[in-house]
Amino acid sequence: MNQFNSSRFIVDAMLVKLGKFMRIIGLDTEIVDNSIADDLVIQQVIEKDRVLVTMDKLLYKRMQKKEQETIFLDTDILEAQLIHVLKSENIAFLIEDIDNPISYDSRCSLCNSLLKTMVKKEVKGKVPETTYTSFEDFWGCQNETCGKIYWMGSHWRGIRKTITSINDSFSENR
Ligand SMILES: [Zn+2]
Structure with missing residues (x-):
């Protein structure tokens, strides 16, 4: 169950990095072609x-005229973008168990589908051998046509750091 609200987002093509991170933290996010x-x-x-989340002022103004809720970002710093999106939606952000992506409904950064826990032997042959021997915990995209497999390799350190820093910025206001 997602601890956040049920907002669903779409980010424009300039915000792919943000869109992928929003998926990781469990926000249902489409990325525009x-x-x-x-x-x-x-x-x-x-x-x-x-x-819609956009950095395009003209697009933002056009959306306002259509009275469609839109979030305009004027920073390209990922953390600041995430905080702005979460605060705009009044989302009381807190991820307690960062290393348990299922606990916060983490989504596949490639296709936005939910993840599932995988048993180690299920990923044999589907991940590099060194990865298979070095890691015990794996997660897979629930969308079978995508099938992306995740583990907490070196890139996870950066993700963990960003989530911790967003947690902190919200806890300051609690
Ligand atoms: Zn996927």
């Missing part, structure tokens, strides 16, 4: 009824 025109973006957002 970078080849589509603004008119199509607007149409998609309205049809899907998701909150």
Whole structure:
């Protein structure tokens, strides 16, 4: 169960990095295809009824005219972007068990599907041999056509640090 509210987001193509991180922390987030025109973006957002997150002022203004909830970001610093999105939606952010992605409904950063815990032997042959021998815990994307497998390798340190820092910035206001 997600501890956060049920906001669903869509980020524009300039915010892929943010979108992927939003998925990791359990926010249902679509990422707009970078080849589509603004008119199509607007149409998609309205049809899907998701909150658009954008750094494009013109697009933001157009969305306001349509009275569609939109979050405008004027920073390209990931942490600041995340905090702005969470506060805009009044999300009382706290991830207690960072190393247990299932506990906060972490999503696949590639396709936005939920993750599932995998038994070690299920990933044999699907991850590099050195990874298989070095790690005990694996998670997989529930979407079988994606099938991405995750483990807490070196990149996880950066993710953990960012989540800790967002936790801290919210706990200061508690
Ligand atoms: Zn996936």
